[in-house]
Amino acid sequence: MSTPTRIRATRKDGATELRMLLSHPMENGLRKDAEGKRIPAHFITEVSVQRNGEIVLEADFGPSIAMNPYLAFSIAGGAPGDEIVVSWRDNLGDSRSDAIRVV
């Protein structure tokens, strides 16, 4: 249904750098379509990022986050094979979870 989150995890200087691109329209509910009808709000409200089952970041989003939300940050430590899981949920109740292994 929804498009997978693209996740990059690179180890650098004793840390793991994470970059992710979530696929979502992030409609703020204020835009109108070509016929002048309001496009309903549809945006991610919550994101969580886990490493090996432990939460490293939790985020709440408002509709000001750009379409296809991008996040980049760094977590201490890390090793090849670590599992990174990125989960989100939106205001309409859709959700998804994607995982990668750190190389």
Place this chain on the structure above:
Amino acid sequence: MDSRRRDVLRAGGAAGIWSVLAAVGIAAPAQARDARNVAAFEATTFDDALRALGAEDAAESGAVRIVAPDVAEDGRAVTISVASDIPRTEQIVVLIEENPYKVAASFRLSGAMAPAIQTRVKMARSTRVHALVRAEGRLFVAWREVTVTVGGCGT
């Protein structure tokens, strides 16, 4: 160190539980907790947003650093970075003063995370971007002016 991490996770409350359970398919997302500061996210005036965040008296701090373009050509996606040099940073909130909804995102950091985050936001027009940092229950703020050539919130 360990106890601090527990505190942060506890501050996140059942959020973690939701995420973990949802990840293994036990909990439906509808059962999620409500750690989200709904009042802050629904605030349509900047003062209301600050009040909802309990941040009216937040101290301006040079230890909160915002990196953003001086001029953003396209308000639909403006790259913003916030970094905190304040020890034990637990939360980073990004606010955009002139957007219809003021709070763009609130990040709750675990002890494992470096206190810096980069994301992309929509900006309706030229305005100040504010970053609020919570550390050991205290609040610090910084802001930065961004000029927007073409607005990105739509009407």
